[in-house]
Amino acid sequence: MLTRELLRYKVAAGEIIPLLLPVTSAWLAWAGKALELFRASPGRNMVEFQEETTALAESSGHRAALRGFFQLLERRITLVPGPGEDDLARRRELLRRASARMREEALPSLSRWKVVAEQELSTSGWQGPLYPEIPARRTVAAFEDMEAGALLERYNLALVQGMLLHAHSLELELPGSSPGQLRHLLRLLRFFGLVFKAEGEGRRLHIEEITEGLAGTPRRRAAGLASLMAFLPQLPFELEARLEIPGAEPGRLRLDGGAGLRSSSPPFFDYVPDELRVFRDSANAALRELGFLCAEAPLPSGAPAQWAVPDFSWRAPDGRELHIEIFRDAAPLRRRVEQCASAAPARTVFAVERRLFKDEKQTFPVPHFTFRDIPAPRRFLECARAAGFLATASEPLGAPVGAETKPI
Amino acid sequence: MPEPPLLAFERGTLVLPATGWDGELARLLEGLFALDARTGNYRAPALCYAETAIRLHRAKIPFRDGVRRFERRRFNFTHKHPPRPYQVEALQKWIAAERRGVVVLPTGTGKSLLACLAIEKAGRDTLVIVPTLDLLEQWRENLKNSFAEPVGVLGGGRREVHSLTVSTYDSALPFMEHQGGRFGFLVADECHHLPSPASQWIARMSAAPFRLGLTATPDRADGGEALLGELLGPLVYARGIEELAGPYLSHYATRQVLVPLSAEEAKEYRHTRAQYLGFARTNDLKFDGPEDWSRFLATCMKSEEGRSAYRAYRRQRSLALSAQSKMEALFDLLRRHRHERALVFTDDNATAYHIAETFLLPVITHHTSGPERRALLDDFRKGTLPVLVTSRVLNEGVDVPEASVGIVVSGSGSVREHVQRLGRILRKVQGKRAVLYELVSAGTGEFHQSRRRRNHRAYQRTAAL
Numbered sequence: 081m082l083t084r085e086l087l088r089y090k091v092a093a094g095e096i097i098p099l100l101l102p103v104t105s106a107w108l109a110w111a112g113k114a115l116e117l118f119r120a121s122p123g124r125n126m127v128e129f130q131e132e133t134t135a136l137a138e139s140s141g142h143r144a145a146l147r148g149f150f151q152l153l154e155r156r157i158t159l160v161p162g163p164g165e166d167d168l169a170r171r172r173e174l175l176r177r178a179s180a181r182m183r184e185e186a187l188p189s190l191s192r193w194k195v196v197a198e199q200e201l202s203t204s205g206w207q208g209p210l211y212p213e214i215p216a217r218r219t220v221a222a223f224e225d226m227e228a229g230a231l232l233e234r235y236n237l238a239l240v241q242g243m244l245l246h247a248h249s250l251e252l253e254l255p256g257s258s259p260g261q262l263r264h265l266l267r268l269l270r271f272f273g274l275v276f277k278a279e280g281e282g283r284r285l286h287i288e289e290i291t292e293g294l295a296g297t298p299r300r301r302a303a304g305l306a307s308l309m310a311f312l313p314q315l316p317f318e319l320e321a322r323l324e325i326p327g328a329e330p331g332r333l334r335l336d337g338g339a340g341l342r343s344s345s346p347p348f349f350d351y352v353p354d355e356l357r358v359f360r361d362s363a364n365a366a367l368r369e370l371g372f373l374c375a376e377a378p379l380p381s382g383a384p385a386q387w388a389v390p391d392f393s394w395r396a397p398d399g400r401e402l403h404i405e406i407f408r409d410a411a412p413l414r415r416r417v418e419q420c421a422s423a424a425p426a427r428t429v430f431a432v433e434r435r436l437f438k439d440e441k442q443t444f445p446v447p448h449f450t451f452r453d454i455p456a457p458r459r460f461l462e463c464a465r466a467a468g469f470l471a472t473a474s475e476p477l478g479a480p481v482g483a484e485t486k487p488i
Numbered sequence: 489m490p491e492p493p494l495l496a497f498e499r500g501t502l503v504l505p506a507t508g509w510d511g512e513l514a515r516l517l518e519g520l521f522a523l524d525a526r527t528g529n530y531r532a533p534a535l536c537y538a539e540t541a542i543r544l545h546r547a548k549i550p551f552r553d554g555v556r557r558f559e560r561r562r563f564n565f566t567h568k569h570p571p572r573p574y575q576v577e578a579l580q581k582w583i584a585a586e587r588r589g590v591v592v593l594p595t596g597t598g599k600s601l602l603a604c605l606a607i608e609k610a611g612r613d614t615l616v617i618v619p620t621l622d623l624l625e626q627w628r629e630n631l632k633n634s635f636a637e638p639v640g641v642l643g644g645g646r647r648e649v650h651s652l653t654v655s656t657y658d659s660a661l662p663f664m665e666h667q668g669g670r671f672g673f674l675v676a677d678e679c680h681h682l683p684s685p686a687s688q689w690i691a692r693m694s695a696a697p698f699r700l701g702l703t704a705t706p707d708r709a710d711g712g713e714a715l716l717g718e719l720l721g722p723l724v725y726a727r728g729i730e731e732l733a734g735p736y737l738s739h740y741a742t743r744q745v746l747v748p749l750s751a752e753e754a755k756e757y758r759h760t761r762a763q764y765l766g767f768a769r770t771n772d773l774k775f776d777g778p779e780d781w782s783r784f785l786a787t788c789m790k791s792e793e794g795r796s797a798y799r800a801y802r803r804q805r806s807l808a809l810s811a812q813s814k815m816e817a818l819f820d821l822l823r824r825h826r827h828e829r830a831l832v833f834t835d836d837n838a839t840a841y842h843i844a845e846t847f848l849l850p851v852i853t854h855h856t857s858g859p860e861r862r863a864l865l866d867d868f869r870k871g872t873l874p875v876l877v878t879s880r881v882l883n884e885g886v887d888v889p890e891a892s893v894g895i896v897v898s899g900s901g902s903v904r905e906h907v908q909r910l911g912r913i914l915r916k917v918q919g920k921r922a923v924l925y926e927l928v929s930a931g932t933g934e935f936h937q938s939r940r941r942r943n944h945r946a947y948q949r950t951a952a953l
Contacts, residue, residue: 085789138792168860176872178848183826183874190819190846197848210845214837214855277526286526327786 081241081306086148087325089243096323096331098243100236100339101145103229110142111228111235114149121157121220129220148235156224162213174204233342240341241309243333245302246325250287253318257283261315268311272304313343360392367394492550495540497669500693502537502555504530516543534668535719538697555695558613558672561651563635565608567601572736575602578725582606582700588721590679590701594729594946595911596889597736599702600627603675604634607652610698612672616654617690619681621858622886627654627677644858657687664693673698674720678884680705680904682719683712691719704884704911705904729907729914729946737914738892740922742947744938745821746930747813757932760804767797808932809898810839815846817927821895822847822875825923829868830893832877833909839898840879851877884908889915894924898934899941906941 088099101107117136121129137146163171178200187193201210209217226234244250254262262283269276269287277286312319318336335341394402493513496503504513504521506528520540521530532540537555544551571579575598578591587610593599607614616631618624621644631639631652640653642663649670655663674694676682679701682691691699701720706713716723733740749757768775771794773784788794788801822830834840837853844851850864850873867873869890876882883905894913899905913922928938 138795162857168857168863172850172863172867172873175848175850176867179873179875182822182847187823190816193819193847197846200848210848211841211851214841214853216838 081245081309082148082151082235082238083242084246084326086144086151087239087242088144088148089325089328091329091331094329094331096243096325096328096333098236098239098333098335100239100341101232103232103340107232108228110140110146111149111231114146114153115226115228115231118153118157118223119225121223124220125216126159126218126220127216145235148239149231152231152234152238153223156226157220158222158224159215159218160221162218170204171206171210174200174206177204230344233344236339237310237313237341237343240333240335240339241306243323243325244305244309244321246323247305247321247333248324249322250285251320252285252287252312254283254285255316255318257315257317265308265311265315268307269304272301272307274301274304274308310343313337313341363392363394369397492552494552494554495544496554497534497695498531500534500665500668500689502532502534502540502695503527506530512547513549516547516549533692534664534695535692537669537695541697555669556672557667557669558696559651560672561611561613563608563611563614563637563652565604565634566636567604567634571601571605572598574725574727574732574736575605578602579605579609581724583609585722585724587673587698587700589699589724590703590706590716590720590722591724592703592706592726594727594732594737594914595704595884595908596915597727597732599677599704600630603677603700603702604631606675606700607635607673610673612696612698613651613670614653614673614675615660615671615694615696616652616675616677617657617660618654618677619657619884620881620886621656622861623677624654624656626887657681657690660690661686664690668693669695671696674700676701676720677703679703679716679720680708680713683708683710683715688715688719705907707904709902709904729910733914736916738916738920738922740910740914740924742910742924742926742942744926744928744942745817746928746935747811747817748930749807749811749932750813753807753811754931757804757807760800760807761933763800764797764804767794767800805933808929808934809835810842811929814897814927814929815843818843818895818897819847821893821925825893826874828874828892829871829888829890830875830895831882831888831891831909831912832875832895832897833883833899834877834879835898835900837879840877843897844877847875847877849873849875849877852881853879854881856881880905882912884911886912887915888912889917891915892917892920892922894922896924896926898927899937901937901940903941903944907944907946910946 090097090099113136114133117133133146133150137143137150140146178197181196181200182193187196211217254265257265265285266278269285274287278284279286316337319334321333322330323333324330392404396402493505493508502521503524504517506523509530517530517532517540520536520543521532523529524531534555541553574593578593579602582589582591587606591599591602593602603616616627618627624641624643628639628641631637631654635652637652638650640648640650641655642649642653643656643659647659649667653671671694674691674696676691676699680703681687682701699720701716706716706723729737729740748754767773767788768784771787773787774780775784785798788798818832832840832843832849834843837855840851840853843849850867852861852864856864864873864876865886865888868876868888871890876888882888891913894909896906896909899909910924913924926938926942928934
């Protein structure tokens with residue numbers, strides 16, 4: 081996202097309107113100029129290079145927009161790595177020797193010391209600056225190229241992301257979105273701790289009190305809002321946000337699919353925490369005979385007009401489905417268990433942290449299975465087989481560990 | 489008989505069901521809880537846990553406690569030396585304030601020992617939060633040596649939680665959101681960092697009834713220290729450097745060294761200063777407080793003239809802070825103290841690296857990798873590298889008792905920064921006499937900046953050289 085000083089918008093009658101860049105030949109030309117500069121950056125000193133980009137931005141007449149381009153393009157630069165361990169050890173040795181000389185010799189002046197320092201550097205065979213690792217001294221190793229049109233798209237998205245960071249509340253309408261898309265979106269909101277209220281079969285979402293602190297930490301909220309905005313252009317959406325940008329009048333930001341925002345962000349499934357990803361990959365490897373379903377319809381929860389959102393789903397060759405929901409907090413688990421008590425969906429496996437066992441008699445009145453934290457795929461398989469899902473063991477499962485796999 | 493209400497922990501907040509809220513419960517918890525329209529429940533920051541539990545207990549209203557996940561513990565603190573009188577006094581004051589509060593003691597006077605005494609007295613699962621990875625390591629060692637307990641670590645890629653755990657502020661923040669009821673005692677080291685917009689949520693999302701803040705310098709430029717009372721408790725005890733120098737801290741002196749600008753530097757300084765001040769006058773901008781500074785920046789960014797004025801501001805400041813004659817003065821001081829251990833402080837990394845390359849000295853900035861930093865500090869302690877140059881990263885926290893000379897080449901106008909820098913060289917070592925030099929460009933704005941940062945009792949001994 082763009083930082084605050086680079087946000088370009090106008091305010092009219094309580095509306096905050098982002099100044100998105102149109103895909104015109106003029107703007108494509110400016111984006112092309114910026115890209116040309118960056119394509120020629122490998123091998124150049126970073127500070128000198130930044131001076132050049134600044135000069136171009138200042139002389140362009142579109143200073144904020146070009147600085148926005150540069151802010152985005154700098155993230156696609158890789159710098160030459162700093163000194164390695166051997167270099168650091170050599171440098172430390174050189175510094176030790178120099179310190180000893182400064183301590184021992186009666187040096188009359190700074191200019192005399194500079195001669196000594198030169199001698200030490202040349203004796204040690206040190207090439208180049210003593211501290212090449214500071215960013216100002218580093219050179220550009222590579223630039224990840226992109227097309228001018230893609231840069232304009234990226235800029236527009238980053239502009240809206242930057243503005244959304246100042247949102248106090250959001251309303252989202254998602255007409256025509258598929259259950260799979262909805263599932264991804266809800267998982268995103270849950271993951272980033274954005275508290276939301278869903279209506280209209282989950283296609284109308286209210287995200288409120290974003291900056292009041294009751295919805296997670298500021299850093300996670302920022303990451304959540306940026307990810308949300310990267311995800312939205314992938315489905316039909318209407319967004320209305322109440323913004324309070326410092327230095328501007330509070331106002332409303334309205335956006336929909338007609339704004340022309342595009343995102344090449346990968347589906348949210350790629351953002352799941354490492355531990356979940358490891359589980360998914362291991363389970364996939366173990367459950368080779370089942371097909372992994374990346375974007376399936378939510379499960380009916382049992383309660384009217386409500387549904388559950390499984391974290392992972394697999395489908396057996398005979399068409400039966402295996403879903404897993406993973407809970408890490410007692411409250412949502414309790415609510416889910418209450419739902420299941422009235423109308424339990426078939427073959428649900430609960431993965432639960434050990435600490436939640438405390439009051440298991442009250443909390444888990446349904447005959448399912450509990451795990452400690454993220455289950456090992458092996459135990460997941462054991463339970464799937466015990467539940468009659470897998471006819472035969474396709475993998476050597478090893479000895480079950482009763483203390484951690486606990487049917488209740 | 490209806491089941492007592494469940495006081496639950498949810499994402500750093502306390503939640504009570506709306507059912508049965510009318511009547512006594514509502515009156516009792518007024519001011520703590522607010523109706524959360526999203527869920528229909530009543531909600532309060534986890535910070536209010538102790539107050540909520542006390543009010544409910546006193547009113548004999550039964551409730552199911554779903555927040556508390558900490559236990560009573562018996563920690564046995566084994567210390568080599570008996571606590572000093574002021575440490576005992578501070579501990580007593582903290583206990584008298586219902587085991588909540590902030591203690592202000594200078595660097596090197598045993599704040600860690602005081603914290604260990606408090607951990608023993610609190611007898612609850614304890615989380616110590618620290619601002620840097622260096623301090624994380626120091627505290628882990630300290631707790632490991634002080635208690636016969638495994639010590640958990642959150643931060644620097646580790647995530648182990650035990651009854652005694654140390655965490656960085658950064659790692660504690662996401663942890664608290666889900667585990668705010670895990671610890672009954674929260675110790676915030678260098679607690680002047682806690683009121684920052686993000687870090688204050690560590691304290692707000694923690695349900696710990698007992699809290700202790702430790703700092704040498706509670707004041708913040710943004711006035712955020714006023715929040716410490718709410719987050720940790722009242723200021724219960726404070727002693728200054730000047731009160732403890734001698735018996736508990738090294739004797740010290742501070743010296744201001746005035747250096748001239750060269751003729752060329754002085755000419756450019758006058759020109760650039762006149763340019764930015766002229767712009768400020770034309771636009772009716774003043775420099776009386778932090779908001780004025782923001783206004784100046786915002787105005788500068790709106791026009792080419794403004795941006796040019798801002799560049800002029802930066803240039804004149806750089807001329808004053810990095811005057812060539814400061815290098816000569818620094819060389820003289822290094823030569824004069826060449827048999828002692830010295831820390832050289834700068835305001836910015838560029839100057840730090842310039843000094844390091846001119847004098848062939850080791851430098852530690854935020855660009856320095858962890859292993860190299862540890863190796864350099866180790867060499868400094870052994871004396872094989874007797875001088876370290878740093879910008880701001882060693883301002884606070886790092887334990888280098890061997891350092892007896894501090895040389896401030898440049899700095900901000902912050903009293904806190906200046907006192908912290910002095911604190912680096914004051915740790916008591918037999919026979920040590922510490923001295924802090926401050927190099928100031930005469931006839932520039934830096935002179936006034938220096939006067940501002942020395943506006944502290946610890947600097948009453950200053951003499952100009």
